[in-house]
Amino acid sequence: MEIVNSYNLLVMVFVIIDFNITRGDYTQSEVEALGQFRHAVKKFLTKDYENKDYFLIHWLRARKLDVSGAKLMLEKYKIWRNETNLDQILDEEGMKLLLKMYPAYFGEVTDKKSQPVLQMVLAEWNVRKGILAGHDLRRFVVYIWERISTMAYKQECAHSVALIDVNNYSAREQGCLACISIYVDLVNMFEKYYPNSFEHIIMVNSNN
Numbered sequence: 096m097e098i099v100n101s102y103n104l105l106v107m108v109f110v111i112i113d114f115n116i117t118r119g120d121y122t123q124s125e126v127e128a129l130g131q132f133r134h135a136v137k138k139f140l141t142k143d144y145e146n147k148d149y150f151l152i153h154w155l156r157a158r159k160l161d162v163s164g165a166k167l168m169l170e171k172y173k174i175w176r177n178e179t180n181l182d183q184i185l186d187e188e189g190m191k192l193l194l195k196m197y198p199a200y201f202g203e204v205t206d207k208k209s210q211p212v213l214q215m216v217l218a219e220w221n222v223r224k225g226i227l228a229g230h231d232l233r234r235f236v237v238y239i240w241e242r243i244s245t246m247a248y249k250q251e252c253a254h255s256v257a258l259i260d261v262n263n264y265s266a267r268e269q270g271c272l273a274c275i276s277i278y279v280d281l282v283n284m285f286e287k288y289y290p291n292s293f294e295h296i297i298m299v300n301s302n303n
Contacts, residue, residue: 157290262300
């Protein structure tokens, strides 16, 4: 994980996540673990990309190549996807409407590894106002994660990159109790269901 000029509240939330990212080719230990893991979870792999190394490696790295721990983590992820009807989230009109209110830009650029880049300007988001309006911001952020992850898998990449402009973002204004509750929930969800999804989370303009 790479953070640039990180000190505001949102950055602090992300910093506590251990992404456990290994760059470059898979190590011999990872190759061996991938073979064991794929066999152990084959009955859960219902999508084409789920059988690929770039998907499976997320769970293994999150559990330091412990196959049993990674299997349990993946099982819980699949249950969660089913319970939340996540396979339909990218087509939900409500999410598309929220995207107009809380802009995020997907894959308009890629990095040198062809990894899609998620771009966001936090000043365009008003979390406090959204909570008061009853917007489902938890599900909307999951929509963002799901969309950029899907783009990465289509390009056969294990990771994506997040580039977040924090210019004019006020942690004090967005730090209401309900806002903090959402931030904490999202950190927990990210750790459990999207481990290692971002190779870098880069914050820019944080000194303004």
